[in-house]
Amino acid sequence: MRTIRVGLGDRAYDIVIENGILASIGADLKQRGIAKRYVVVADSHVAGILGGRLMDSLAAAGISAELITFPQGEASKHLATVAELASRLAQLGVDRKDALVALGGGVTGDITGFLAAIYMRGIPFIQIPTTLLAQVDSSVGGKTGVDIPEGKNLVGAFYQPRCVYIDSSVLLSLPPAELLNGLAEVIKYGVIYDAGFFRFLAEQRQAILGRDLPVLEEVIARCCEIKGAVVAADEREADLRRILNFGHTLGHAVEAASNFAMAHGLAVGLGMVAACRLAVGKGIFPRDQADAVCGLIADYGLPTEIPAEFSPQHIKGFLKTDKKTVGGRPFFVLPTEIGKVVITDAVSEELIDEILGER
Numbered sequence: 001m002r003t004i005r006v007g008l009g010d011r012a013y014d015i016v017i018e019n020g021i022l023a024s025i026g027a028d029l030k031q032r033g034i035a036k037r038y039v040v041v042a043d044s045h046v047a048g049i050l051g052g053r054l055m056d057s058l059a060a061a062g063i064s065a066e067l068i069t070f071p072q073g074e075a076s077k078h079l080a081t082v083a084e085l086a087s088r089l090a091q092l093g094v095d096r097k098d099a100l101v102a103l104g105g106g107v108t109g110d111i112t113g114f115l116a117a118i119y120m121r122g123i124p125f126i127q128i129p130t131t132l133l134a135q136v137d138s139s140v141g142g143k144t145g146v147d148i149p150e151g152k153n154l155v156g157a158f159y160q161p162r163c164v165y166i167d168s169s170v171l172l173s174l175p176p177a178e179l180l181n182g183l184a185e186v187i188k189y190g191v192i193y194d195a196g197f198f199r200f201l202a203e204q205r206q207a208i209l210g211r212d213l214p215v216l217e218e219v220i221a222r223c224c225e226i227k228g229a230v231v232a233a234d235e236r237e238a239d240l241r242r243i244l245n246f247g248h249t250l251g252h253a254v255e256a257a258s259n260f261a262m263a264h265g266l267a268v269g270l271g272m273v274a275a276c277r278l279a280v281g282k283g284i285f286p287r288d289q290a291d292a293v294c295g296l297i298a299d300y301g302l303p304t305e306i307p308a309e310f311s312p313q314h315i316k317g318f319l320k321t322d323k324k325t326v327g328g329r330p331f332f333v334l335p336t337e338i339g340k341v342v343i344t345d346a347v348s349e350e351l352i353d354e355i356l357g358e359r
Contacts, residue, residue: 004224006228006231021165032162038058043104077146105131106133113159114155126165132186133178137227140228141230142231168217188272192333205300247268250332254315276294285337
């Protein structure tokens with residue numbers, strides 16, 4: 001077992017990483033005494049695969065729990081789903097002494113966290129991420145929210161979980177596309193924060209793609225350590241935490257331009273490639289290092305070219321409504337060397353057009 005503490009004062013919490021921990025979560029929650037009753041929230045797919053195992057763990061610990069579901073997919077990540085789930089909680093008589101448990105990927109974590117933040121003006125919640133992307137990124141840090149037609153995650157709240165449980169063994173049954181979806185966020189941490197970790201990812205590529213659990217646990221732990229440190233220093237994204245948006249400015253715009261048909265991680269990978277090219281174009285990032293980043297992204301099997309059917313003007317339209325746009329100017333996280341980045345809005349529209357036109 002490996003435990004990483006996210007230091008947020010009286011809202012600090014543990015990230016617990018262990019192969020097979022799903023079976024013992026009930027006992028651990030019993031010891032922590034976070035709530036008198038739990039409501040597990042999962043999408044219809046994950047509920048059928050892992051819901052029973054978690055409910056058995058809770059029951060074995062003598063914990064009262066209910067399981068509620070919503071339809072699988074990003075298309076469910078909207079306010080109507082939150083309203084429907086809130087009604088279910090009210091019908092179950094959930095109160096402020098109870099807690100929610102997010103069992104699933106990033107969509108489930110975002111929806112459940114936002115629901116916990118607003119139901120009765122705030123009840124506790126637990127994260128049990130079941131995808132690589134959620135384990136290394138979205139389950140940590142307290143960002144919650146849903147999409148609206150104008151853009152991704154435009155309605156939400158900062159609301160920290162009380163604990164995060166990461167069971168690496170669930171990755172063994174993860175579809176290849178979902179493993180790929182998380183790898184862009186993994187690579188991100190090396191580029192923005194830790195050149196040594198970037199080299200580790202290059203050296204251990206075959207083991208990671210082969211789902212070597214000890215290696216994957218090292219990857220997950222390092223990503224959580226980095227994100228935990230960044231969040232502890234800047235919880236509400238006033239300054240340092242913005243580096244976590246590397247690849248997300250254009251990535252979110254591409255994702256929205258696809259009507260959210262493109263997986264988040266793939267869009268972020270495209271956004272990281274674009275950010276490297278923007279940085280080279282501005283003369284702040286050596287081309288050989290940009291080639292190394294883009295090469296590693298490609299080596300992991302992630303796409304590096306924005307699909308031709310997404311016009312530059314369509315993508316740029318979504319840049320204007322992105323959360324990282326202030327006063328009509330989008331902010332970009334651009335690398336200056338592997339392991340270091342800057343945050344800037346000093347990117348000309350001409351350079352953006354040039355990069356988006358490179359198909």
